[in-house]
Amino acid sequence: MSTKDLASENGGQTHITRRTFLRAGGLTMFGSVLAACGGGTPAVPSGGAGAAPTVAGAPVVLKGATVKFLGAPWSFLPALDGVIEAFANDWATQNGVTVTFERDAQLLPKIQTAIETKGGANIIQYSSPPAIFSKALADVSDIAESIGSEGGGYLPAGPYQMVFDGKWLGVPIGQHNWFINYRQDWLKEEGLDTFPDTWEEALAVGKKLKAKGRPFGMTLSDQAGGDGNAVPRLMLWAFGGKEFNPDGSLALDSPETLAALEFCIQLHNEAGDPGEVGYDDGANNAAFLASKISMTANVNTIYLPALEKNPEVAAGMNHALPPQGPGGRFGYGQLPWWGILNHTQGADLDAAKDLMRQFLSIKNFSTFYKAGQGYILPLLPNYESEPIWPADPKLAIAKDMFKLARPAGYSLPNQTKLAALMQDKIIIGKLFSQALSTGNARAALDGVMKDIADLKLLA
Amino acid sequence: MQVAQLTRNARRSLPFYFLLGAVIVIFLFPFYWGLITSLKFEVEIYDFSGNFLVPKNPSLANYMTLFRAPNYFIWFWNTLLVSAVTTAISVVISVMAGFAIARLRFRGAALAGTLVFITYLAPKNFLFVPLAQILKDWGLLGGLPALMLTYPTNLIPFCTWLLSGYFSNVPQEPEECAMVDGASRLGAIVRITLPMSLPGIITAAIFSFTASWNELLYSVAFVNGEQNKMLTNGVISAFTGGDSFAWGPLMAAATVSSLPVALLYLFFTDRFVSGITAGSTKG
Numbered sequence: 001m002s003t004k005d006l007a008s009e010n011g012g013q014t015h016i017t018r019r020t021f022l023r024a025g026g027l028t029m030f031g032s033v034l035a036a037c038g039g040g041t042p043a044v045p046s047g048g049a050g051a052a053p054t055v056a057g058a059p060v061v062l063k064g065a066t067v068k069f070l071g072a073p074w075s076f077l078p079a080l081d082g083v084i085e086a087f088a089n090d091w092a093t094q095n096g097v098t099v100t101f102e103r104d105a106q107l108l109p110k111i112q113t114a115i116e117t118k119g120g121a122n123i124i125q126y127s128s129p130p131a132i133f134s135k136a137l138a139d140v141s142d143i144a145e146s147i148g149s150e151g152g153g154y155l156p157a158g159p160y161q162m163v164f165d166g167k168w169l170g171v172p173i174g175q176h177n178w179f180i181n182y183r184q185d186w187l188k189e190e191g192l193d194t195f196p197d198t199w200e201e202a203l204a205v206g207k208k209l210k211a212k213g214r215p216f217g218m219t220l221s222d223q224a225g226g227d228g229n230a231v232p233r234l235m236l237w238a239f240g241g242k243e244f245n246p247d248g249s250l251a252l253d254s255p256e257t258l259a260a261l262e263f264c265i266q267l268h269n270e271a272g273d274p275g276e277v278g279y280d281d282g283a284n285n286a287a288f289l290a291s292k293i294s295m296t297a298n299v300n301t302i303y304l305p306a307l308e309k310n311p312e313v314a315a316g317m318n319h320a321l322p323p324q325g326p327g328g329r330f331g332y333g334q335l336p337w338w339g340i341l342n343h344t345q346g347a348d349l350d351a352a353k354d355l356m357r358q359f360l361s362i363k364n365f366s367t368f369y370k371a372g373q374g375y376i377l378p379l380l381p382n383y384e385s386e387p388i389w390p391a392d393p394k395l396a397i398a399k400d401m402f403k404l405a406r407p408a409g410y411s412l413p414n415q416t417k418l419a420a421l422m423q424d425k426i427i428i429g430k431l432f433s434q435a436l437s438t439g440n441a442r443a444a445l446d447g448v449m450k451d452i453a454d455l456k457l458l459a
Numbered sequence: 460m461q462v463a464q465l466t467r468n469a470r471r472s473l474p475f476y477f478l479l480g481a482v483i484v485i486f487l488f489p490f491y492w493g494l495i496t497s498l499k500f501e502v503e504i505y506d507f508s509g510n511f512l513v514p515k516n517p518s519l520a521n522y523m524t525l526f527r528a529p530n531y532f533i534w535f536w537n538t539l540l541v542s543a544v545t546t547a548i549s550v551v552i553s554v555m556a557g558f559a560i561a562r563l564r565f566r567g568a569a570l571a572g573t574l575v576f577i578t579y580l581a582p583k584n585f586l587f588v589p590l591a592q593i594l595k596d597w598g599l600l601g602g603l604p605a606l607m608l609t610y611p612t613n614l615i616p617f618c619t620w621l622l623s624g625y626f627s628n629v630p631q632e633p634e635e636c637a638m639v640d641g642a643s644r645l646g647a648i649v650r651i652t653l654p655m656s657l658p659g660i661i662t663a664a665i666f667s668f669t670a671s672w673n674e675l676l677y678s679v680a681f682v683n684g685e686q687n688k689m690l691t692n693g694v695i696s697a698f699t700g701g702d703s704f705a706w707g708p709l710m711a712a713a714t715v716s717s718l719p720v721a722l723l724y725l726f727f728t729d730r731f732v733s734g735i736t737a738g739s740t741k742g
Contacts, residue, residue, distance in 0.1 A: 076700030102683050105696040109587060109680040116588045117595040120683065176701075226702055281702035290505030301703040309501035 063096035065351035070110060071125025073103040076301055079371040087359050087367075097351045118343035122352045127176075127336045129161050129420050130169035137169040138340040143353060144168035147360050151380025157333040157407040158379045163414050170337035171360055174369065174376040177331045177401050178230045180323070181288060181302050182295040185316035186214055195295070195320035199238060199263065202295075202323050206271025209294045217273040217284050217293030220264060220432040224281040228429035229408055230332040231297045236260050236428060237406060238325030243428070244412045244419060251411075252431075253449055256327065261432065261441035263325070268436040277433045289313055297322065300374045300395060319397050321404070333405030336376065362386060374398035379405075418452070418459035427451060490717070497521050497711040504706050521707035525694075525715065528708075530685050534693035537603060539719060541689065542671035544607045549614040549667040550660060556615070557622030558648065562631070572623050579616035586612070587680045594681060605681040606689070610671050618663040625659030626652070661727050669720050690716050 069088065074080035085101055092099040104110050107126060114120035115136040130137055144162065148154045158172045182195045186209060196202045206216050219227035220235070236242070239260035245251045268276065273293050275283070284296040289310050296302070306314035322329055338360070340352045358364060362382065369378055369388035374395040378388070381403065389399045408428075409419030422428070427448055435444035491512075496504055498517040509515075525531060559565075560572040590609050594600040599608065629652060637647040653660070678689040688696070694712040698705040 073696055074700060075697065076703045103685075103696065104679060104692065105699055106675065106679040106692060109676055112588060113591045113600075113680045117591050117600065119595060120600070224702075282704050285702055285704075286505055289501075290507060292505075292507075298702070301701055305501075305703060310505075312502075 061347060062351045062354060065347035066098045066100075067092075067123060067348065067352050067355055068100045068102065068121050069123045069125070070102045070104075070107070070114060070121035072105050072107045075105070077304070077372060077375055080368060080376070083368045083371050084359070087364060088355060091355055091358060095351070095354075097355075099355070114341060115343075118341075121341055122344040122348055123338055123340055123356065125173075125336060125338050126170075127334060129415055129423070130337060130339050131164045131415060131417070131420055133339070134164050134169060136341055136343075138342040138344065138349065139167040139169075140171055140340055140353070140356070141168040143357050143360070144171045146357065147171060148380065150362055150382070151378070152382040153380070155333075155379045155381070155403065155405060157335060157405050160407040160409070160412065160415055161335050162337060170339035171356060172335045172337045172379050173360065173365070174372075175333035175335050175379050175402070175405050176226070176299050176375070177333055177377050177398075177405055178227070178234060178297045178299060178322070179331070179397055179401050180295060180320040181298050181317060182320060183214070183291075183313075183316050184318040186212075186294050194318070195323070197323055199235075199267070199323045199325045203263075203267050203271055206267065206295070210271045214294040215273040216267070216271050216295040217276050217279070217287045218267075218295075218297055219276065219279040219281070219284050220268065220272075220429070220436055221277055221279045222426040222430035222433050223278055224283075224429065225426065226281050226334060227279065227284060227298070228281075228426045229423055230334065232428045232432040233332050233406070233408060233410075234297060234322050234330060235264050235325075235432065237330040237410065238322065238327055239263060240325075240327030242410050243422065244409055244416075246411050246413060248412060248416060250449075250452065252452070253445060257431075257445060258441050259326070261435040261444065264432055265436055265439055265441060269439075272436075277436045288317075303394065304373065304375070318394050321397055321400055329404060330406050331401055331404035333379070333407060335379070335407075377402035377405075416459065418456055421455045421459055422452065425451070425455065427455070490714075493710040493713045496706055497708075497714050499707065501707060521711040522715070524705075524708045525711045528694075528697050530688065530693060531697075531712075533686055534688050534690045535716075537687065538672060538690040538716075541603055541606045541610070542668050542719075545610040545614065545671040546664050546667040548607065549611045549618050550664050552611065552615050553618035553622050553663055554653070554656075554660060556619040557624075558626050558652070560619065560623040561626035572620065575616050576620040577616075579613070579620065583613060583676050587676055590677075591680055600681060601683040601687070603682065603687055606671075606674075606677060609677050609681060610674060611667075614667045614670060618667060621663050621666070622656070622659055625656055625662075629655050665723055665727060668723060672716075672720055 067088075069084075081101075081103065088099045088101075091097070102110070102121065111121070111124055111126065111133070114124070115133065124133075126133075144154075144158075145168070148158070154172070155175075157175060159168075162168050162170050162172055180195050184194070187193070187195065187205065190205050190208050192205060196205060202216075209215065218235075219231045221228050236257060240256035241254060241260045242251050242256075268274075273287065275287075279287075284293070284298060285302050287293045288296050288298075288302050289306060291313060300319075303314060303317060303319070306317070322331060338356055340349065340356070344352055362380075366383070366386050366388045369376065369383065369386075373390045373392065377398055379402075383402075384399065390396065407415070408423040409415050412419055430451070431444055431448040434447060435441045438444060495512065495514050498514040498519070498521070500516065500518060500520065503515055556575065560568050560575070590612070591600060594605045594609070599605045633655070634647045634651045637651045638644065642650065673691065674689070675691045678692045682688065685693070690712070694709065694716075698708045698712070
């Protein structure tokens, strides 16, 4: 067998030997290394799918500036990326500014790299509280205040999450809000047209559904950064519980919290999926799409994919406001925001601010909300009369939902380090998960209060 | 008599094969689960009725979705290229360092070996920020060369440690004979020692390639642009969004991505086994 041949012939068949395998690979690689070392391909702005909102003229001084945008892709609804990029590209063309977009699902290391190397990004889009980057973010109070004033003043969740040391570190672009996703077809079999308006009524019908193998599936768990922070708080607030008093003192250890826990233990035992105490962010979606549960609290990330890929589930389901409890009815808002890294200076800073100010104004940003179909809701009351609300009647509750939002850490006026740590460690999710797992509300609360005492040392 | 002996042997071996079977099932089940998920439609992925371990209507639709992702083949090629270059750099340097530590009896060789290995234990989470700063200063941040330079920082320490152990077990006499016959030290190494150490070198190469292929943190932090993404990062960004996971295409990507590594193992299994077991027996 000749070692010079790339393939050795044997009985009419071609065999690839180790040597030929390596040689063929090596030749190809060598050429590519040369190409790769010639310089990385720069990020190329891609044209957006959505129609570009109107761009107003901007000062001439922006010409020549560069704005680098860094955020996670809206993979669930790529049209949202399209709206942003269409506007920004149009704005950039009109103002002689270069705009680039960098999108990555694993955002945190990228933001850290941009901060430490003072490059790679000017505007960042993120969802966790901006306070964690407080030393790296520019003051954008002027933009937030003008946008807020145009929209009728931010709902409390806005300044709560964005203001740190008296400055707006980011401008919220809206809120993800959790509403009840339920199987209307199954409820009709129990004699109900819509989901009950109170938790007591929900428990009653939940018992019947569970008896038929159709339990509720709420993410009362500490394994989910989104749902695990949202759903337990919906229950806590519905029964009058809260984490903090307005003066910053802890308010979690209260009869109201215990009442919420006791109710949820009953709801879990008599109407819930046993696995809900360990759900991660995708587990309730998967269980609902598999028709294993009859109700969960979620954004529209179950319904929209189901319309396309699981039409039976989409046809049978509907959405409702979270039921009210003795403490009232509340939503939970998780706020994506845009901020400017403070290494952005001069014309680049002016350009970044101008882009944000123009895009986030009501006349331009409405397109973004409309494309979201309820996935992301406004934080400004004046949007109520704008034509941004989902046309699909099954998502119509979005309009009623957006004003109900409370932030994590309620009722602090602004988020504290301790409140941020409790959110980061999913402490309220842990409280509910442990109470439901053990059936002992008091012990779970005592355990979590010890955790909070430990977190205070870090705060 | 022979039948009775065979039966006795079979009974004696039964627990071993049972255990072996259980281990195989445990190790292979995740791959099987990924494969069948990649062959199911979205509705079927969430349907656990009946025999859900076999796709009811197997389809390649998820693979089509994957291959239609705008930059999938670019990500695949980037990953192959970076892994191959990284492996080459790591192995060449590790061979030299491992040989020096094992064979050149300089003062502090043992300490040097230990220190090299300790650097492998430094968490990447601590290192990526200073590395990013260095890359920026060198003008390399953002492109694939950034990965080709930084992956070896993590691979060389382990490969050096692995190869120094291997070189210690390769007989020194043939190399000395070659030098007596007139070969230079380098010539003796290249013509005698390296061919004898091939299993160890292949083991180091497979380790380097696999680790580079699966790496995520540096590929997120150090490269920019869709065209420069690696498979791990690109696929996650393309097929996950918040709490919504496109499991079908994700599992199709996992299945396809495991092929190059599986091929490597297939070609070099015997060498790999002898490499990792070097020095484990006497004689």
